[in-house]
Amino acid sequence: MRLDRAILDEEKRSWPDDSAVKRLKLEKLHVKEEIDRLTRSGTIN
Numbered sequence: 599m600r601l602d603r604a605i606l607d608e609e610k611r612s613w614p615d616d617s618a619v620k621r622l623k624l625e626k627l628h629v630k631e632e633i634d635r636l637t638r639s640g641t642i643n
Contacts, residue, residue: 601626 605622608614 599626601629 601622605619605626608619608622
């Protein structure tokens with residue numbers, strides 16, 4: 599997943615941008631929640 603790679607890349611920097619990491623993790627959470635919502639509603643087979 600691209601978000602996982604972006605999070606890892608940012609965390610490995612010598613001076614990681616904490617706000618960028620937090621934003622990426624929140625975006626990942628929103629994607630997971632949307633997948634869960636769609637799965638529960640039967641939209642994804």
